[in-house]
Amino acid sequence: NAGVMQNPRHLVRRRGQEARLRCSPVKGHSHVYWYRQLPEEGLKFMVYLQKENIIDESGMPKERFSAEFPKEGPSILRIQQVVRGDSAAYFCASSPRTSGGTSPDTQYFGPGTRLTVL
Amino acid sequence: TQLLEQSPQFLSIQEGENLTVYCNSSSVFSSLQWYRQEPGEGPVLLVTVVTGGEVKKLKRLTFQFGDARKDSSLHITAAQTGDTGLYLCAGANAGNNRKLIWGLGTSLAVNP
Numbered sequence: 001n002a003g004v005m006q007n008p009r010h011l012v013r014r015r016g017q018e019a020r021l022r023c024s025p026v027k028g029h030s031h032v033y034w035y036r037q038l039p040e041e042g043l044k045f046m047v048y049l050q051k052e053n054i055i056d057e058s059g060m061p062k063e064r065f066s067a068e069f070p071k072e073g074p075s076i077l078r079i080q081q082v083v084r085g086d087s088a089a090y091f092c093a094s095s096p097r098t099s100g101g102t103s104p105d106t107q108y109f110g111p112g113t114r115l116t117v118l
Numbered sequence: 119t120q121l122l123e124q125s126p127q128f129l130s131i132q133e134g135e136n137l138t139v140y141c142n143s144s145s146v147f148s149s150l151q152w153y154r155q156e157p158g159e160g161p162v163l164l165v166t167v168v169t170g171g172e173v174k175k176l177k178r179l180t181f182q183f184g185d186a187r188k189d190s191s192l193h194i195t196a197a198q199t200g201d202t203g204l205y206l207c208a209g210a211n212a213g214n215n216r217k218l219i220w221g222l223g224t225s226l227a228v229n230p
Binding site (some may be wrong): 004005011031033040041042043044045048055058059091093095104106107108109110111113 | 131149160161162166206210215216217219220223
């Protein structure tokens with residue numbers, strides 16, 4: 001997994017509770033991506049962040065979901081008032097600062113957090 | 119909405135056999151990536167192809183990007199049990215190459 005750490009690996013919440021998922025990118029990487037994976041839907045882009053900035057959150061549900069990547073510390077994906085439909089595997093990926101170009105940045109994925117909502 | 123369709127969805131073969139899996143779209147992508155994901159883990163990048171008609175080889179794996187950049191294939195020669203996993207393709211557009219569009223994957227089982 002090239003050093004991307006996610007915790008917890010498994011998280012169980014009851015409906016209405018909050019879920020906080022943490023992602024520590026590869027040391028020196030300043031770009032973080034969050035994805036959700038469901039067997040029948042595959043991987044879906046949620047949000048792309050750089051340090052202290054949300055660059056693209058077009059894949060995030062409009063309500064209950066938020067993400068941050070502070071200057072210090074891990075990136076956090078926060079889901080408020082969870083519902084059963086939020087049960088999924090959530091993956092974080094990181095990439096280094098790049099100079100741009102037509103090829104996508106190489107994204108290094110963490111092992112994921114499996115969220116189960118009871 | 120851009121979609122990537124992968125086929126077959128499931129594939130079970132014997133060690134030593136050859137196989138090809140496909141990733142197709144009606145849309146053009148500026149680049150396409152292939153990943154392998156093992157149970158309980160995140161995807162791991164195998165290759166990026168960017169030029170129509172491009173062929174890349176990674177040991178026993180051969181990746182091809184279609185001339186029109188709408189499709190790709192992955193061919194594995196003499197499959198080994200260690201090749202077992204979920205193979206995912208992901209496409210990117212030049213205008214937003216950080217937002218990948220993913221296929222559902224081909225789940226490959228290589229039996230001893």
